[in-house]
Amino acid sequence: MNKxxxxxxxxxxxxxxxxxxxxxxxxxxxxxxxxLDVCANCHPFYKGGIGEQKVKGRAEKLSAKFTTxxxxxxxxxxxxxxxxxxxxxxxxxxxxxxx
Numbered sequence: 001m002n003k004x005x006x007x008x009x010x011x012x013x014x015x016x017x018x019x020x021x022x023x024x025x026x027x028x029x030x031x032x033x034x035x036l037d038v039c040a041n042c043h044p045f046y047k048g049g050i051g052e053q054k055v056k057g058r059a060e061k062l063s064a065k066f067t068t069x070x071x072x073x074x075x076x077x078x079x080x081x082x083x084x085x086x087x088x089x090x091x092x093x094x095x096x097x098x099x
Contacts, residue, residue: 018042 007028014023016039023039056064 014039016042 009026009028011024012027012029012031013033014025014036015033016022016036018038019042021039021041
């Protein structure tokens with residue numbers, strides 16, 4: 001390989017601005033220190049917090065409406081029982097009653 005076209009590698013320090021962690025990696029960047037916003041130690045994806053959404057979409061809003069509706073229905077006072085009219089028909093229980 002032609003050595004004239006190969007990039008020069010040197011040790012660069014990457015520093016996280018949020019947690020203060022530092023990483024030393026060989027890189028072709030010409031800076032000695034590079035500041036990062038978020039690193040693997042403090043990023044929510046690596047900590048397991050990415051699954052929880054803070055902004056709800058249409059489906060989540062609709063399901064929230066249904067769950068609150070179900071809760072209000074279950075907490076309401078039960079309805080009064082309506083009286084069922086009994087019919088005057090006799091129920092035949094055995095063959096002796098038929099005679």
